[in-house]
Amino acid sequence: MLSKRSIPVLLVLLLTGSLIAFNSSGLNNPPDKYAIIFREVTEMLEQAHFNPKKVDDQFSMYIFKKYMEALDPDKNIFIQTDIKDLKKFETSIDDEMHGSDFKFFYFIDQLYMKRVKEVNGFYAELLSTPFQFNTAETVLLDPDKLEYPKNESARKDVWRKRLKFLTMERFSDLLDQRNLLKTTDSAYKSDVILEQESRTKVRQIISRNFERLINKTKPEERFNMLVNVITETMDPHTTFFPPVEKRSFDEQMSGRFYGIGASLKDDEGAIRINTIVAGLPAWKSQQITVGDQVLKVGQGSTEPVDLAGFESTEAVKLIRGKKGTEVRLTLKKSDGSIKIVSMIRDEVVLDETYAKSAIVEQGDKKIGYIYLPEFYADWERPNGARCSQDVAKEIIKLKDQSVDGIIMDLRNNGGGSLYDVVQMVGFFIPDGPVVQVKDREGNPTILRDRDRSVLYDGPLAVMVNEFSASASEIFAAAIQDYGRGVIIGSTSTYGKGTVQRNIELQPAASTQLAGESPELGTVKLTLQKFYRINGGSTQLRGVTPNIILPDQYESLKYREKDNPDALPWDEISKAYYIHSTPSYDLDVVKQKSLQRVESNTSFKAIKETSLLIEKSNEKVYSLQLSKYREDQKNMRDAFKKIDQMSKDSKPLKVDMLALDAAKLATDNDKLERRKQWVGNLSKDIYINETCMIISDMLKQVLLVKGN
Numbered sequence: 001m002l003s004k005r006s007i008p009v010l011l012v013l014l015l016t017g018s019l020i021a022f023n024s025s026g027l028n029n030p031p032d033k034y035a036i037i038f039r040e041v042t043e044m045l046e047q048a049h050f051n052p053k054k055v056d057d058q059f060s061m062y063i064f065k066k067y068m069e070a071l072d073p074d075k076n077i078f079i080q081t082d083i084k085d086l087k088k089f090e091t092s093i094d095d096e097m098h099g100s101d102f103k104f105f106y107f108i109d110q111l112y113m114k115r116v117k118e119v120n121g122f123y124a125e126l127l128s129t130p131f132q133f134n135t136a137e138t139v140l141l142d143p144d145k146l147e148y149p150k151n152e153s154a155r156k157d158v159w160r161k162r163l164k165f166l167t168m169e170r171f172s173d174l175l176d177q178r179n180l181l182k183t184t185d186s187a188y189k190s191d192v193i194l195e196q197e198s199r200t201k202v203r204q205i206i207s208r209n210f211e212r213l214i215n216k217t218k219p220e221e222r223f224n225m226l227v228n229v230i231t232e233t234m235d236p237h238t239t240f241f242p243p244v245e246k247r248s249f250d251e252q253m254s255g256r257f258y259g260i261g262a263s264l265k266d267d268e269g270a271i272r273i274n275t276i277v278a279g280l281p282a283w284k285s286q287q288i289t290v291g292d293q294v295l296k297v298g299q300g301s302t303e304p305v306d307l308a309g310f311e312s313t314e315a316v317k318l319i320r321g322k323k324g325t326e327v328r329l330t331l332k333k334s335d336g337s338i339k340i341v342s343m344i345r346d347e348v349v350l351d352e353t354y355a356k357s358a359i360v361e362q363g364d365k366k367i368g369y370i371y372l373p374e375f376y377a378d379w380e381r382p383n384g385a386r387c388s389q390d391v392a393k394e395i396i397k398l399k400d401q402s403v404d405g406i407i408m409d410l411r412n413n414g415g416g417s418l419y420d421v422v423q424m425v426g427f428f429i430p431d432g433p434v435v436q437v438k439d440r441e442g443n444p445t446i447l448r449d450r451d452r453s454v455l456y457d458g459p460l461a462v463m464v465n466e467f468s469a470s471a472s473e474i475f476a477a478a479i480q481d482y483g484r485g486v487i488i489g490s491t492s493t494y495g496k497g498t499v500q501r502n503i504e505l506q507p508a509a510s511t512q513l514a515g516e517s518p519e520l521g522t523v524k525l526t527l528q529k530f531y532r533i534n535g536g537s538t539q540l541r542g543v544t545p546n547i548i549l550p551d552q553y554e555s556l557k558y559r560e561k562d563n564p565d566a567l568p569w570d571e572i573s574k575a576y577y578i579h580s581t582p583s584y585d586l587d588v589v590k591q592k593s594l595q596r597v598e599s600n601t602s603f604k605a606i607k608e609t610s611l612l613i614e615k616s617n618e619k620v621y622s623l624q625l626s627k628y629r630e631d632q633k634n635m636r637d638a639f640k641k642i643d644q645m646s647k648d649s650k651p652l653k654v655d656m657l658a659l660d661a662a663k664l665a666t667d668n669d670k671l672e673r674r675k676q677w678v679g680n681l682s683k684d685i686y687i688n689e690t691c692m693i694i695s696d697m698l699k700q701v702l703l704v705k706g707n
Contacts, residue, residue: 034223035102037520040505041227041240042097049234050440050498050526051567059233060093067229071108071222075146076158077115083148086111097230105226109219118152120210123159127203130195131164133625139165142619163202164623170198172629173338201306209309231523236563237500239524258323258345262288264312271312273331275414275467278353278373279673281343286680288331288341290412290467291553295338296330304330321345334613335639336632355387356660357394358678359401361653362691365698368398368406369654369687371677375416375424375471387416388423395427395456397657405459405694407687408475411489415470415496422447425478427455428485433575435474436531437499444531446575459584459697460485461690464545466559469494473538474530480543481534483580486589486697487543488690490551495560497539498567499528529567535574539567546586547593547693549686550606552642555614584700592696593689602645602685609638651682652691 045052053059068086072078089104096102139161140146149155174194181188189197220242227240261280262273273282273292282288297318298304307315319327328342353373360367370391378384398406418435425434426449438444462476462485473493479485505520531537540561560566597603612635622628656678664671681687 032102033520034105035096037223037227037505038097038102039099040520041231041523044503044505044523044525045231045234045238048440048503048525048527049238050529052234055094055097057091057094060091060095063093063230063233064090066233067108067226069143070225070229071112072148073143074141074162075143075148076155076162077112077119078148079115079152079155080148080150082111082115105223109222112222113214116210116213119155119159120214122156123163123206123210124203126156126160126163127167127199127206130192131167131199133164133168133171133623133628135623137161137623139621139623140619141165141621145619161623163206165621166202166205167195167198168623168625168628170201171195172625172632174198175629205306205308208306212309233565235498235526235567236560236565237496237498237524238526241502241522241524243519243521258347259316259320260327260329260343260345262319264294264315264319266312267293271307271310271315275412278371278677281346284673284676285341285343286676287339288329289333291334291556293332294329295332296328298328298330300326300328304328323347333639335636337636337639354385355390355394356674356677357398357657358681359398359403359655359657360407360681360687360691361655362695365404365691365695366401367691367694368395368401368403369409369681370394370398370406371409372413374413375420377417377420386420388420391424392427392455397659399456401657403458404698405461406456407461407463407690407694408485409463409687410468410472410475411463411465411686412467413469413472414467414494415472418447418471418474418499421471421474422449425449425475426451428457428460428479429482430454432482432577433533434478436533436535436572436575438529438531438572440527444572446533459694461694461697462487463686463690464489464493464543465551466490466492466553466556467494468543469496469560470530470538473497473543474532476543476545477532477534477538480546481532481579482577483582486547486586486693487545488547488686488693489545489549490554491548492544492559493538493542494558495538495540495542495566497530497537498526499530500524500526526567531572533575533577535571537569537571540569547590549593549597549689550603550610552606552609552613554610555617557617582697584697588700589693589696593693596689596692600685600689602642602649605638605642605645609642612638649683649685652684652688654678654682 042055046055064086068078068083069075086108089107092100093104096104141162149158171194174189174197175191178189178194224240224242231238231240259280260282261277262282263275264271265274271294273288273290273294276282276288276290294307294315296304296306297315299318299321305318307318319329321327323345325345326342327345328340331339331341333339353376355370355372357368357370360369372387372391374387376385376387378386395406418437422434429449431449431452433446433448435447436444437447460479462479464472464476464487468476468489473496476487476493480487502522502524504522529537529539542559542561616631616635622631656674660674661671664674
C-alpha cells in the first residue's frame with residue numbers, strides 16, 4: 001500500500017509468522033556483511049516474490065545501468081571511459097548475487113569517490129567569474145536524455161552549464177524580490193551584486209553537497225542503494241530497509257513522533273512534499289501542497305539550512321523536533337514562486353486523519369460528503385480505530401439528516417487495510433465478491449461481503465485522483481463493477497495493485513559474522529496481487545473514472561505506469577456478481593457534466609496550467625535570463641489565475657453536522673480545525689461539480705418515477 005498502514009492488509013496472506021529464513025549456500029568464504037546481505041536478499045526475491053525476474057546476465061546488465069544512474073543521476077561525475085572500464089562487471093552482478101566473490105560494489109565505489117573528488121576540485125573555479133545571461137544556449141536537465149561526458153573537458157562544460165542555470169535561478173528570484181522594493185530603499189542592490197550573491201549561494205550549496213558526499217556519506221549507504229536498485233527492479237514496492245532505516249520506518253508506523261505531518265521524497269536532486277496528513281501543521285497551514293520543493297529548513301528564527309545536496313531522510317531529521325517548537329520551511333511552488341511557511345511541531349493526532357462528514361446544499365438537495373484520507377486500522381488494540389466502522393457511523397449520521405445522495409472522497413487516499421475496504425463496499429451492496437487476490441502460485445482467493453443488509457442504497461459518487469491507490473482503487477473498482485455508483489476524477493487512479501509484507505533477513509548460522517550483530521535488515525516484499533471482480537487487475541492501469549475532470553497535475557509522472565519496473569497489467573477469471581442497472585442514464589449524466597466543465601473558466605484554466613506543466617517536464621531550459629523569466633512568469637500567472645477564480649467563484653454552502661459541532665464544542669482547537677476543513681470544502685470546484693452530478697442523477701430518478 002502507499003499508505004503507512006499497509007501491514008494490516010497482510011492478514012489475508014497465507015504466510016504466517018514474522019520471520020522467514022532463507023538458506024545461504026555458495027557464499028564466498030569467509031563472507032563479509034555485504035556479501036551475506038546480497039545473497040540473502042537474492043534468495044528471498046527468487047523464492048518468495050510474487051513475480052520475480054530471472055536473475056541472469058540480462059538482469060545484471062539492467063542493474064548495472066540502474067546503479068550507475070542512481071550513483072550519478074545527473075551524469076556529471078563519471079565519464080564515458082569509466083563506463084567502458086566498468087562494463088567488465090556488467091554481466092557478473094548476477095553471479096555475485098548467487099555467491100561469487102563480491103567485487104563489483106567495491107570497485108565501482110572506489111572509482112566513484114575518485115571522480116567525486118575530481119569534480120570537487122574544479123567546480124569552484126567555474127563560479128569564480130560572473131555569468132553572462134544573454135547568450136542563446138540551453139541546458140538539458142532530463143537524466144533520461146543525458147549521456148555521460150566524453151572526457152574530463154566535456155564534464156567540466158556540463159558543470160559550467162548546470163552551475164550557470166542554478167545561479168540564474170537564484171538571480172531571477174533575487175530580481176523578483178528586488179522588484180518589490182522601492183528604488184530608493186536602502187536594501188536596493190544592483191544586478192552585479194545580486195549576480196555575485198547568487199554565485200556565492202550556489203558555491204555554498206555545492207560545497208555542502210560535496211562535503212556530505214566525501215566526508216559524511218558512508219560506503220554502507222551506497223551499498224544499501226545498490227540493494228534497493230535490485231529489489232525495486234523486481235517491482236517498485238519491494239524495498240530493502242537496513243536496520244537503522246527499519247527502526248525509523250517503525251517509528252513512522254507507530255506515529256509517536258513530533259513533526260508537521262508531511263512526508264518527503266527525493267526527486268532528481270530535489271526534495272519534494274510527497275504526502276500531507278490531514279489535521280496536522282502542514283495541512284492546517286493551507287500553504288503546502290504535494291509536489292512543493294523544500295529548499296530550506298529553519299529552526300524558529302535561526303538561519304535556515306539549505307537542503308541542496310541533502311536527501312529526504314536527512315531533511316526529515318531537521319523537520320522533526322520537540323513538540324511546540326517552530327520550524328520554517330522555504331518552499332518553491334509549482335509556479336516557481338518562493339514561500340516561507342512557519343509551523344509549530346505537533347504530535348500526530350490520529351483522530352484528525354479519521355473519516356469525517358459534512359452536508360453540502362445543492363439547490364434544494366442535501367448531499368452528504370464523507371472524507372476518508374486512508375483505509376486505517378489500529379490492529380494493536382482490540383477496540384482500536386477502524387475506518388469501516390467510522391465510515392458506517394458517518395453514513396448513519398448523514399441518513400439521519402435525510403441526505404439525497406452521498407459522496408465518498410478518496411482523493412489522495414493511498415490505501416491501507418484490505419479487510420476494511422471489503423467491509424466498506426458491503427455498506428453499498430447486498431452481498432457478493434469485492435476483490436480477488438492472487439498469490440505467487442497463481443491461486444486466486446475471492447474476498448466477499450457476506451452481509452446481505454445494505455447500509456445505504458441511494459445515489460453514490462466516489463471521488464478519486466492520480467494519488468488514489470491500492471485499497472482506494474479496490475473500493476472504486478467494486479462500486480464501478482457493480483454499477484452501484486459513479487466514479488469521478490482524473491484520467492486514472494495510481495495503479496498499485498500489489499500487496500507487501502515486511503520480512504526480516506535471517507541468514508543461516510554458517511554465514512553469521514563473528515562478533516557482529518546478526519541484524520542485517522528487512523525486505524518489504526511483494527507477495528500478492530489484486531484483481532477486480534471483473535477479472536482485470538488494478539495494477540498499472542488503475543481505475544478509469546466514469547466521469548473525467550481536468551487535473552492540473554495530470555501530466556506529472558507520478559503513477560505506477562510511469563515506473564518501468566512496475567508489474568504488468570493482466571487479468572484472471574471473472575468472479576460471479578450481479579451488475580445492477582442504475583435508475584439514471586449515465587451517458588446523459590456524463591454529457592451534462594462535460595458541458596459544464598467546458599464552460600467553466602476555472603476548469604479551463606486548470607487545463608491550460610496542465611499543458612504548461614507538461615511542457616516544463618521536458619526539462620530543457622534556456623540560459624537566457626529574459627527567456628527563463630518569461631517562462632516562469634507564464635507559469636506563475638497561470639496558477640494565480642486559478643487561485644483568483646477560486647476566490648471569485650460563489651462558494652458552496654457546506655455545513656458541519658450538528659452532532660459533530662456539539663461533540664467538538666469542548667475542544668476549541670479541534671472545533672476550529674473542523675471549521676477550517678468545512679471552509680476549504682466550500683471552495684473546492686471538484687466537490688461542486690460532483691454535487692451537480694448527483695443532482696443530475698436525482699433528477700433522472702424523479703423523471704423515471706414520474707414526479
